[in-house]
Amino acid sequence: MPTLEDVAARARVSTATVSRCLNSPDQVSERTRQRVMEAVRDLGYAPNFGARALAAKRTNTFGAIIPTMENAIFARGLQAFQDELQANGITLLVASSSYDPDREEDQIRALVARGADALLLIGHDRTAQTYDFLDRRGIPYVVAWVHDNSVRRHSVGFDNFAAMKALTEEVLAQGHRNIGVITAERSGNDRARERFRGICSALSDHGLDPADLLIEETTYSIDNGAERFARLMDQTPRPTAVLCGNDVFAAGALMKARDLGLRVPQDVSITGFDDIDLAGIVTPGLTTVHVPHREMGRRAARRLLALRAGDDPGPGEELETTIKWRQSLGPAPT
Amino acid sequence: MPTLEDVAARARVSTATVSRCLNSPDQVSERTRQRVMEAVRDLGYAPNFGARALAAKRTNTFGAIIPTMENAIFARGLQAFQDELQANGITLLVASSSYDPDREEDQIRALVARGADALLLIGHDRTAQTYDFLDRRGIPYVVAWVHDNSVRRHSVGFDNFAAMKALTEEVLAQGHRNIGVITAERSGNDRARERFRGICSALSDHGLDPADLLIEETTYSIDNGAERFARLMDQTPRPTAVLCGNDVFAAGALMKARDLGLRVPQDVSITGFDDIDLAGIVTPGLTTVHVPHREMGRRAARRLLALRAGDDPGPGEELETTIKWRQSLGPAPT
DNA sequence: TTTGAATATGTAAGCGCTTACATTTTTTGA
DNA sequence: TCAAAAAATGTAAGCGCTTACATATTCAAA
Known part of the structure; x- marks a missing residue:
C-alpha cells in the first residue's frame, strides 16, 4: 500500500506537506496542493488509521453504549446522533449492553480499548469506578435519555x-x-x-x-x-x-x-x-x-463534540416531552 | 497514561514480555505472567489503540454498511452479527447509506479509512470500482441478504x-x-x-x-x-x-x-x-x-472471520425462508 | 555429567503519520 | 529598493506497540 512518503516523492514535496494537504489544506498553496492531490489519486493513497491515531493521539471515533440494538426506541436517537457526528468527521462505534450493568462496564472498557475518543451513555446508573475509569483517562462522555439536576454530569435528556x-x-x-x-x-x-x-x-x-x-x-x-x-x-x-x-x-x-x-x-x-x-x-x-429522540441525539452529539474539543458546552440540556393522544386511553368503565 | 514500558519497568521484564502477556499469555511462564498482570492492574494500564493498529497492521474492527438504522429489518441480523464478532474479540462499526449508492460508496471508504479490517455489505448492487477499491486493499467482505449463484462473491443470504x-x-x-x-x-x-x-x-x-x-x-x-x-x-x-x-x-x-x-x-x-x-x-x-435474520447474521460473521484469518470458508450459504401465515391474507372476494 | 532441544525472555527496528521547530520563499510597506 | 513580516515548506523526533531474531534458562535423554 502506498504511504505518505510515496506520495511525497511523487509530488516532490515533504511528507509534512502531504499531511497538511490532507488535514489542513489552507496552509498549503494552491499549486502545491493540486500537485499533491493528483499524486494521491494516481497512487490510490489512503492514510493508515493506526499511524494517524498514534501520531495525532486521537481516533476521530466516538462510542455509544445502548441497552439494545433490536428496537427502535434507541435507533432514531442514535441515527440523529450519528448523522451529526458524521457531519463533523467522526465515526460512531455502537455497542449494546442488553440491560446488563456488568456487560455495560465491559463494553465501555472495550470501546475505550478500541480507541473511542468520547462516549454516549444512557442513564446515570453505573458504578463510581466506571466513571472513575473514564475520568482518569480524560475521556469525555454525555449521558442521554435522562435529566437530573442533582447529578453533575453532562447530559441531554428529559424528565x-x-x-x-x-x-x-x-x-x-x-x-x-x-x-x-x-x-x-x-x-x-x-x-x-x-x-x-x-x-x-x-x-x-x-x-x-x-x-x-x-x-x-x-x-x-x-x-x-x-x-x-x-x-x-x-x-x-x-x-x-x-x-x-x-x-x-x-x-x-x-x-x-x-x-x-x-x-x-x-x-x-x-x-x-x-x-x-x-x-x-x-x-x-x-x-x-x-x-423528541432525534433532537436529543443531535444535541448529545453537539455536546460531546464540544467536550472533545475542550470547550465548555454549558449546563445539561432538558428537552420537553408531550402527551400524544391516540385512541388507547379512554374513560374508566362505569 | 501508563505505557507498556511503565508496566515492564514495574514488573521487571521487557516490553515484549508484557506484550506477550496481553496477546499470547501461553508463551509466558505462570510466575512472570502473574507479576506482569499485577503491574497492569496497579498502574491501570490500557493498550494504545493506534499503536497496536500500527504495529500489528490490524485494528480488530469490522464494518457494516446497512441501508437504514431506523428500522428493525436490519437490526436483528446486525445484533446477531455483532454478538458473534464480539465473541471473537472484534468490534463492529456500523454506517448507514440511506439507500443512496453514492453515500454507500463514501461510507465504505470512510469505514476503510477508520481502519475496518473487513466489511459486511447488503446486496450485490454497487459499482465495479467499489469492489476494486476493496480488492486492491485486500479487505475481505461478505454480502448478506441475497443469494445469487451467478455472482462469485462471498455471501450469506436467501433467494x-x-x-x-x-x-x-x-x-x-x-x-x-x-x-x-x-x-x-x-x-x-x-x-x-x-x-x-x-x-x-x-x-x-x-x-x-x-x-x-x-x-x-x-x-x-x-x-x-x-x-x-x-x-x-x-x-x-x-x-x-x-x-x-x-x-x-x-x-x-x-x-x-x-x-x-x-x-x-x-x-x-x-x-x-x-x-x-x-x-x-x-x-x-x-x-x-x-x-432467519439472526442465523444470517451469525453465519455472515463466521464467514467474515474466516476470510479475515485467510481461511477459505467454502461456497456461499443459502438460508431457507418460509411463509408465516397470519390473518392478512384471505380468499379473493367473489 | 554432558549435550541438545525446548521454552522463556530480551533486544531493538520499524510500522506510518503528525507536528514543533527551523528554514526558505514570498509579500508588503516604508 | 530594502527590510520586516507573513506564508509556505522542510526536517526529523517520537507517538506506543509488535514481533523477528537473539540470547538465556530449563529440562530431558544419553
Whole structure:
C-alpha cells in the first residue's frame, strides 16, 4: 500500500506537506496542493488509521453504549446522533449492553480499548469506578435519555418522572382508579425508576395509595409485555388502565388484550412511553409520551463534540416531552 | 497514561514480555505472567489503540454498511452479527447509506479509512470500482441478504426471487387476480428487484400478464407504504390483494386500509416480507415471508472471520425462508 | 555429567503519520 | 529598493506497540 512518503516523492514535496494537504489544506498553496492531490489519486493513497491515531493521539471515533440494538426506541436517537457526528468527521462505534450493568462496564472498557475518543451513555446508573475509569483517562462522555439536576454530569435528556406523572394524571382524570403498571427492571435503570416514581407521585397527589398499584416488572420485549398484561388481567378486581413503561410493552399488551377479547379502551385503557413508530401502527393507536429522540441525539452529539474539543458546552440540556393522544386511553368503565 | 514500558519497568521484564502477556499469555511462564498482570492492574494500564493498529497492521474492527438504522429489518441480523464478532474479540462499526449508492460508496471508504479490517455489505448492487477499491486493499467482505449463484462473491443470504414467488403463488391460490405491488426502489437494490421478479414469475406461471400488475415504487417508510396503498385503492377495478416488498410498507398499508374503512383481508388482502416484530403486532397480523435474520447474521460473521484469518470458508450459504401465515391474507372476494 | 532441544525472555527496528521547530520563499510597506 | 513580516515548506523526533531474531534458562535423554 502506498504511504505518505510515496506520495511525497511523487509530488516532490515533504511528507509534512502531504499531511497538511490532507488535514489542513489552507496552509498549503494552491499549486502545491493540486500537485499533491493528483499524486494521491494516481497512487490510490489512503492514510493508515493506526499511524494517524498514534501520531495525532486521537481516533476521530466516538462510542455509544445502548441497552439494545433490536428496537427502535434507541435507533432514531442514535441515527440523529450519528448523522451529526458524521457531519463533523467522526465515526460512531455502537455497542449494546442488553440491560446488563456488568456487560455495560465491559463494553465501555472495550470501546475505550478500541480507541473511542468520547462516549454516549444512557442513564446515570453505573458504578463510581466506571466513571472513575473514564475520568482518569480524560475521556469525555454525555449521558442521554435522562435529566437530573442533582447529578453533575453532562447530559441531554428529559424528565422521565414529570413526563410519566403527567400521563398518569390524564389517566386519573379519565376516572381510572384501579391501575396496573408494566415496568422495565428498575434496578440499574434510572429511567424505569423515574417513570415509576412519576406514577406513584401522581397517585399520591390524588390521595391514592401507590401501594394499591398492581405492578409487573419484567425485561424488555413485546412478548414479556403481553405476558405481564395477561397476569394483570387475572387480578380481581381487574385494572381498568395499564400504564406501560415503554411502547414495546404497550404493543405487547395491546396484542394480548386482543387475544383475550378485551376491547381497548372500552374494557381497559393502555398507555405507553416514547412514541416510536409502533405507537401509531398498533390498533388502536397508543396514547403515549412523545419523546423528541432525534433532537436529543443531535444535541448529545453537539455536546460531546464540544467536550472533545475542550470547550465548555454549558449546563445539561432538558428537552420537553408531550402527551400524544391516540385512541388507547379512554374513560374508566362505569 | 501508563505505557507498556511503565508496566515492564514495574514488573521487571521487557516490553515484549508484557506484550506477550496481553496477546499470547501461553508463551509466558505462570510466575512472570502473574507479576506482569499485577503491574497492569496497579498502574491501570490500557493498550494504545493506534499503536497496536500500527504495529500489528490490524485494528480488530469490522464494518457494516446497512441501508437504514431506523428500522428493525436490519437490526436483528446486525445484533446477531455483532454478538458473534464480539465473541471473537472484534468490534463492529456500523454506517448507514440511506439507500443512496453514492453515500454507500463514501461510507465504505470512510469505514476503510477508520481502519475496518473487513466489511459486511447488503446486496450485490454497487459499482465495479467499489469492489476494486476493496480488492486492491485486500479487505475481505461478505454480502448478506441475497443469494445469487451467478455472482462469485462471498455471501450469506436467501433467494429473494423464490421466496416472493412462493408467497405470490399462495396469493394466486386464494383466487386473487387483480393484484397491486408496493416495492422499494429497484434501481441499485437487487433485493427489491428480485422480489419483484418473483412476483412476475409467479404470475407468468399462472398464465397471467405481469404487465397487468399495479405497481407503486417508493422509498422506504411506513408513511410511504400508506400513501402508495391509498393510490392503489383509487384504481378501478381496485386490487383485491396488495403484495408489499417488506413489512414496513405492509404496516403502512394496513394502517391506511383501516383509515379507508377497508377490512383486511375481507375487502383486500395485504402481505409483507421479512417477518419482523411489526408483522405480529399489526391488526390483523401480517402474512409474510419469514427470514432467519439472526442465523444470517451469525453465519455472515463466521464467514467474515474466516476470510479475515485467510481461511477459505467454502461456497456461499443459502438460508431457507418460509411463509408465516397470519390473518392478512384471505380468499379473493367473489 | 554432558549435550541438545525446548521454552522463556530480551533486544531493538520499524510500522506510518503528525507536528514543533527551523528554514526558505514570498509579500508588503516604508 | 530594502527590510520586516507573513506564508509556505522542510526536517526529523517520537507517538506506543509488535514481533523477528537473539540470547538465556530449563529440562530431558544419553
